[in-house]
Amino acid sequence: MSFQFGSNCGDSSRTSTGISPIVSTDISSIGNEGSVTSYTKSPGGNMYYIPSSVGEIAIPFTHQVFESLDKGYKFYKDYGRLGGFSVQKTTEKRDDDGETILLKHYVCSREGFNDPKDDSGDKVVQRRQIASQRCGCKAKMVLKYMAGGQYFVFSFVELHNHPLASETGRQFFRVNREMNINLRNIVFDSSKVKIGCITSFSFAKELAGGYSNVGATLRDFRNFNRDLKTFVGENDGQMLIDKFKVNQENSKSFYFAYDVDSAGHLTKMFWADPIGRRYFELYGDAVSFDATFDTNKYNMIFAPFTGVDKHDKCVTFAACLLSQESIEDYTWAFDHFVKSKGRNPVVIITDQCTAMKKFPVKLGNPLCKETDFMEKMKNRIWSSNLEIHEFEEGWETIIKEFKLEGNKWLSDMYAIRSSWIPTYFRDGPMFGLLRTTSRSESENFFFGQFHKQGDNLYEFWIRFQTTMERQRNETARLDHESKCTTPTTIFTWYIKDDTADLFKRAIFYKFQEEIIRSCLDMQIKRMSEEVDGVTHLEISDVKVKDKIFKLIYEKISFGGGSAFDSFNPSQQYPGGYSSIAFA
Missing domain, CATH: 1.20.1160 (Paired amphipathic helix 2 (pah2 repeat))
Structure with a gap:
């Protein structure tokens, strides 16, 4: 980008007040990014710079009229953006009533000088090492009030006493940076899935086609994220309660409860949405409760109430936040769980x-x-x-x-x-699926992908919603897969079609494994004579040494020639004892 330096005093559209007569001297020098720069020296040896790549229509001039101050400011800001400098608002003069602005100054951001810091005292003051941009630049545009509420350019100083930014450097000017709604959404949505500012800024770069097209810097992303946390501040607990109240107004099936201490601090919170309550109706006989997951800056314990669905996957019925692991807190959580569901589960299983x-x-x-x-x-x-x-x-x-x-x-x-x-x-039904610690570890890992220990409560809630969306979308995918696909069988067996219709895919394959185990790993050691339709069996499993499992096989007649075969274990059989019937 090229710049030309010279006096425009003879141009009636320019005003060069405060600038001494100058002699124009053009030389070429290579600046940053290879831009060619021209400069002009005054008799005192000072150099002055004028944007030369700005079209005539974009350059302010004296007596130019604007409909409002905002339009005038925007015009000068756009001029600075094209010309290679940043603009800021400074002094203004108002009329006697203090309402109408009579005079408004817009200046180059390098106007004035920084005040020197007095460190002469005994106390050592540590200061951030920040380079100063101010160099006493006189470039400015002054707008003056005129009849009808309009403003005109009262004074315009075009000359700058510093080099102007190259085309690649303009992107870093504050005037050219803005965290618009799209960029704010990127930061906010990224935070829902625990994506930090560095990654979200890189993602914005890919969407825009380059860093120069983003319209903001990494520091802008970090500042916006900081401002979000500052906005929430210490009111995150109340904001979460207010959010739950709105959810309850929109859906009567949304249930929540909370408790505070004597100082008004949130100590307990429980919630269950309509989908979680529906899942409990379907799969709520056995409930797993794990209170070991720490997910927020207040060290409140996050404890989900979990079950196993028809796909052998964990589903969340409800959840709570507790300030401490005490009998009182657990009793409070369990009471509200039962109240929200309308019945007791058959059993609640905790982490072994x-x-x-x-x-x-x-x-x-x-x-x-x-x-x-x-x-x-x-x-x-x-x-x-x-x-x-x-x-x-x-x-x-x-x-x-x-x-x-x-x-x-x-x-x-x-x-x-x-x-x-x-x-x-x-x-008990479903108890075997829940009793292992792997369920607890799986849930902790799943929620850990979305939560950070430094989250405030509102951030935690936003990420919890994202977690639930992912969990429920996976359920929908598995439902679709079970409806639209046919399972692969290792061999042909006559109840294949019936079991494929009865079970979802994951359960079908587990059942098939049990059939194979009954053929390969299990042996009938002893079988009694049938007496009154009852046969006693003793079975061994090659994977369980020195153990004999006892089964009772019973034929139950319903009359009319129909009969029902029943297997009852007198001792627990490790692999689905009923599958021995197909071996």
């Missing part, structure tokens, strides 16, 4: 690892880390193949071996064993 983590705290590290106590206890607690009497006998043996008969905590845990030892509730 939590109980095990308490052993070293309650019993001491030497016992738990320097002996095989923990290994033996784990084998007795988490084995899915133990019978109730086997667990109880094993527990008693371990307690005696390590002389823990008088330990009150272990006695209390044993007294409530039916609520936390899997062998006591393994036969």
Whole structure:
């Protein structure tokens, strides 16, 4: 971009007040980005610069009339954008009533000088190292009020005492940067999925076709993100409550509750949307509750109520935020869960690892880390193949071996064993799918993709909504896949079509695996004679050593020649005992 420097004093459309007579001297010098620059020296040796690449129609002139101050400011700002300098508003003069602006100054952003900082005292002041842009530039445009509410150019100084920006450098001027609605949406929407400003700025660059076309800098992106957090500030709890109230007004099926402490701080919050409540009606017999996920700057515990759907995938029924893990807080959350759903689940299953983590705290590290106590206890607690009497006998043996008969905590845990030892509730429907810690870990990983510990509560809610949208979209995809595809079978079996219609794809393949296991891994060791339609079987599994599983096969007659074959396990069978019928 080229610039020409010279006096336009003879042009009636120009005013060069305060500038001494100059002699024009043209030379060529290579500036940044290879631009060619011309300059003019005054008799005192000062250099002055005039934009030369601006069309005549875009250059202000004295007595030029504008309909308003805003239009005049926009005109001068566009002139600066094309000419290579930034514009700012400065002094103004008003009439006696203080309403009407009589005189308004618009100047080059490099006008004036920075005030020197006084660091002469004993106290050392650390300051940011910021280069000063101000150099006393006199370029300006002054608008004056005229009858009818219009304004005219009262004074226009065209000469600058500093080099003007090249074409590639103009993008960094504040006048050429604006966080418009599109860029704001990019920052805001990116934050929903835990994408930071650097990545969102790079994404905006790709959309615009280059950094120079974005219309903002990375610092602008960061400042806007900071301003969003500042706007929310310490009112994020109230903003979230207000949002929930709006949701409840729009949908009576949206349920929420909250509690505050004596200082008015939010301590508990529970919510359940209509879709989550519908999921509970379908899959809510067994509910998993995991209160180990920390997702916000207040260290409130996020605890989702989770179930397993027809695709063997986790679905969220409801969720809560708790300030502490106490019996009172858990009771409050469970009470509102039942109130929102209208009934109790058959069972609520919590993370099994939590109980095990308490052993070293309650019993001491030497016992738990320097002996095989923990290994033996784990084998007795988490084995899915133990019978109730086997667990109880094993527990008693371990307690005696390590002389823990008088330990009150272990006695209390044993007294409530039916609520936390899997062998006591393994036969319930869906319980086997939920009892493993992998469900809890899967949910933590899933939510962790969207949340950050430094989030305020409103940011957390926005990202939680994104998480739910993804989870439910995946359910819709799996529904479509099950309706529009035919499962692949390893071999032909006569109930294939019926089971393919009955089960969704993931469950169908699990059922098929059980059929294969019954053929390859299981052996009938003993089968009794049929007596009154009942046959007793003893079965072994090659993957479970030294274990015999007992089954009862019963034919039930309904009259009219129809009969129903029933399998009942007298001991838990590890792989879907009914599949043995097809082996």
